[in-house]
Amino acid sequence: MLQVLQGTAKLAKDRVYLDWNATTPLRPEARAAMVAAWDLAGNPSSVHTEGRQARRIVEDARAAVAGALGADSRNVVFTSGGTEANVLALTPGLVRKPGVPARRLIVSAVEHASVLAGGRFAAGDLQVLGVDRDGVVKPDELRVLLAGGEPVLVSVMLANNETGALQPIPELAGIVHDAGGLLHVDAVQALGKISIDIKLLQADLLSISAHKIGGPKGIGALVLANGVAGLDPLLRGGGQELGRRAGTENVPGIAGFGAAVTAAMASLDGMKRVEKLRQRLEAGLRQSSNGLVFAQDVPRLPNTVLFGAPGLRAETAVIGFDLEGIAVSSGSACSSGKVQPSHVLEAMGFGPELTQGAVRLSLGWSTTEADVDRCLEAWRKLSGTLLKHSDETQLERF
Known part of the structure; x- marks a missing residue:
């Protein structure tokens, strides 16, 4: 071999x-961080010294990811990658406090397959939003789809993975929020290539992945804005990730993610x-x-x-x-x-x-x-x- x-x-x-x-x-910084993490024996949920060392690696990486996106560390949920982050985000019942939980989903026609599949929404609760000749969402069409009055979760990617076209996310966020809905943004392809700030985008949820920025495969994150609630865990059991994703954290992967995002931001x-x-x-x-x-x-x-x-x-x-x-x-x-x-x-x-x-x-x-x-x-x-x-x-x- x-x-x-x-x-x-x-x-x-x-x-x-x-x-x-x-x-x-894989960036050298990510490789070095992963090798160092592999040498630690502790479970990040353990309270002894070895466990606290592992927990420190996880939380330092969480802070790095949050800092790169202008988010709060407590709102970063580590996942197995962008696909899981997307499916976790597409949850019926999400709400921007104060507000009414979303029961319907709208996705753009150019989304990644994991978003087009609708996550955990029923097929009958999914609508597809068209794009123009350049692959950009039509704001007026979004307004029409939102006119029903029922709270809606809308998912539009920041940058298309095929064409690279950027969507007018702040404008779309304003339309969605005026209608009482929430906006999920798949930012997997944009991270490390353009500056991203969840507050400036006015997004409610952001999906990202490490292997698009020089980190390891198999680790990603869903990042929430302040005030977003109702996230229903895909994996249940332990209380990891503040109860939002059960299972022992992938410490080496998370360490590599944190190092990669730090390097990516420094070289933007x-x-x-x-x-x-x-x-x-x-x-x-x-x-x-x-x-x-x-x-x-x-x-x-x-x-x-x-x-x-x-x-x-x-x-x-x-x-x-x-x-x-x-x-x-x-x-x-x-x-x-x-x-x-x-x-x-x-x-x-x-x-x-x-x-x-x-x-x-x-x-x-x-x-x-x-x-x-x-x-x-x-x-x-x-x-x-x-x-x-x-x-x-x-x-x-x-």
């Missing part, structure tokens, strides 16, 4: 990794360099083989490019890039390796010619100009054979 891992690491040096939205490399300005690389990449794609960049006319994450072209098939493109030594993906990477038409592009109004052929390129803190140039060189090489046809009339803004 060690030889296999060493061989993989050696191979990675010869490759270009452009799938940072799927997961990120580095996203300006990444954005310039993204712009360089987009310019090259537009100049080569009729590439179309989606959601390019709205604010986006600094690192994300979703592009396609008539005739392109995503599964073939991903394999082609991989053979050229470049890791990319087809939209979301959360479908057990399956390459499927993009539900995000479908919601944006694009037809099968493009929804089946969208390729996502996402950059990170170690991406270089050479990486971008190599990707563009590979695309120029591949495009001639990957594109079955290229009708110039289809390249208008559909």
Whole structure:
């Protein structure tokens, strides 16, 4: 096994990794924090010295996560990742005090699959909110859906995991709160790429995940605003996480999360360099083989490019890039390796010619100009054979 891992690491040096939205490399700070935590024997619920040492690691990480989001530490609930955080958030009966518990759920059409599934709401209590051609929620449509008078929980992601498009969360929060509802924001893809403050966003609940910012896989958090109540635990038993999630805490994972979020916040300005690389990449794609960049006319994450072209098939493109030594993906990477038409592009109004052929390129803190140039060189090489046809009339803004 060690030889296999060493061989993989050696191979990675010869490759270009452009799938940072799927997961990120583990930061050295996170690795060191996890190793230190593994050396502790104590259970964080124990009152002896060893237990208090473990508890200190958990609470220091909780404070780091809270500080990164402008939240109170007591409102950070550690979970197994973003999906669990989303499902935990989508709980019937949530309430902003003083208020009436929410009994209905509205989600945008471009949400992550864990949100589109509706959490613990019954299918009949779920409504889907449409988006415009750039994948941005329509505020007027939200007002219409909220007009029924019944308290509602609304879930809209801060940044789309495929296009990178940013939603006008403060505006949407105002609409939701005026109607007496609550707003959950899936911020998994945004954390570490843009500044996030739960108070400025006016969100009631935020979901985040460690492995998107250089932390370990398998740890995330749901962060609540002050005054939010009625959170029904998914896991019951012990009193961990103030009774909101039972089970002994994943101390090494939490330690890695805390170290990763601290490092990510310290290097947030580095996203300006990444954005310039993204712009360089987009310019090259537009100049080569009729590439179309989606959601390019709205604010986006600094690192994300979703592009396609008539005739392109995503599964073939991903394999082609991989053979050229470049890791990319087809939209979301959360479908057990399956390459499927993009539900995000479908919601944006694009037809099968493009929804089946969208390729996502996402950059990170170690991406270089050479990486971008190599990707563009590979695309120029591949495009001639990957594109079955290229009708110039289809390249208008559909």
